Amino acid sequence: MIVLSVVATAFVLVLPVELPDKTLFASLVLATRFPPLPVFVGVGTAFGLQVAIAVTAGSLLSLLPQALVSGVVAVLFLVGAVLLWRSAAEGPEDGGEAADTRERTSFLRAAAVSFGVLxxxxxxxxxxxxxxxxxxxLDSPVSVFIGAWAALLTVSALAVFLGKALADRLPVALIRxxxxxxxxxxxxxxxxxxxRVLT
Structure with missing residues (x-):
């Protein structure tokens, strides 16, 4: 059974957390490399699976060692930073070329890359x-899922739209x-x- 107050609570809690988050920037960068629709589909699917895992795990997820989680996240971001910096030197230098690149990329590949990154x-x-x-x-996992996923999809849609607009106006290398x-x-x-956690 869907409880609208729980949906709203999850949406209102998750949306402001994600707006300044890495998700916005990662989606924006993906939208400069690939067409917006497959990026949105890939990112949305990744978020749906992540939210389902979080809802299923419930409080067990928060019992994972915080130092382990933050250490892995630090490594992932360093690797991501290196890949982004290197792709800036190799990629197209203006929005027109970026648009040409997006047109030659298959829907499935763009969605799969977007899914994997997010x-x-x-x-x-x-x-x-x-x-x-x-x-x-809260005793309403389906409602929590709907609210959290809706918030993440909202942030993704904003990022993909902004990413497309920026790709048409700014050098892609600068964005990356x-x-x-x-x-x-x-x-x-x-x-x-x-x-901090280890000390």
């Missing part, structure tokens, strides 16, 4: 932990390098969190 990046994320906590506290710097910042924050 599925890996969301492990241990605040929204996943918040969703697990809500599912543990800026995202790489943000990924480094997230990696440093996760590393600091790991050290």
């Amino acid at each position: 599925f890996a990046a969301e492990w241990g994320d605040l929204s996943q932990l918040a969703t697990a906590g809500l599912a543990a506290r 390098r800026a995202a790489a710097v943000l990924f480094v910042v997230f990696a440093v924050v996760a590393a600091v969190e790991t050290v």
Whole structure:
């Protein structure tokens, strides 16, 4: 049974957590490389699976060692930053070329890459932990799922739209390098969190 108040609670809790989060930037960068629709489908599917895992795990997810989770997240972001920086040097330099690249990319490949990037990046994320906590506290897992997934899809839609607009106006290399710097910042924050937990 769907409880609208629980759906609203999950939506309102997850949306502001994700707006300034890595998800927004990762989706934006993906939308500069691939057509918007397959990016949205891939990202949305990844979020659906992540939310389902978080809801199913409930409070068990929050029992994982925090140092392990933050350490893995730090490594993932460092790897992501390196890949983004390198792709900036290799990729198209303006929005017109980016559009040509997007047209030659298959829907399935773009969706699969988008799924993989977001599925890996969301492990241990605040929204996943918040969703697990809500599912543990509230006796309506389907409602929590709907609210959290709707919030994540909203953020993804905004990012994909902004990504397409930016790709048409700004050099793709600039967007990718800026995202790489943000990924480094997230990696440093996760590393600091790991050290803080271990000491």
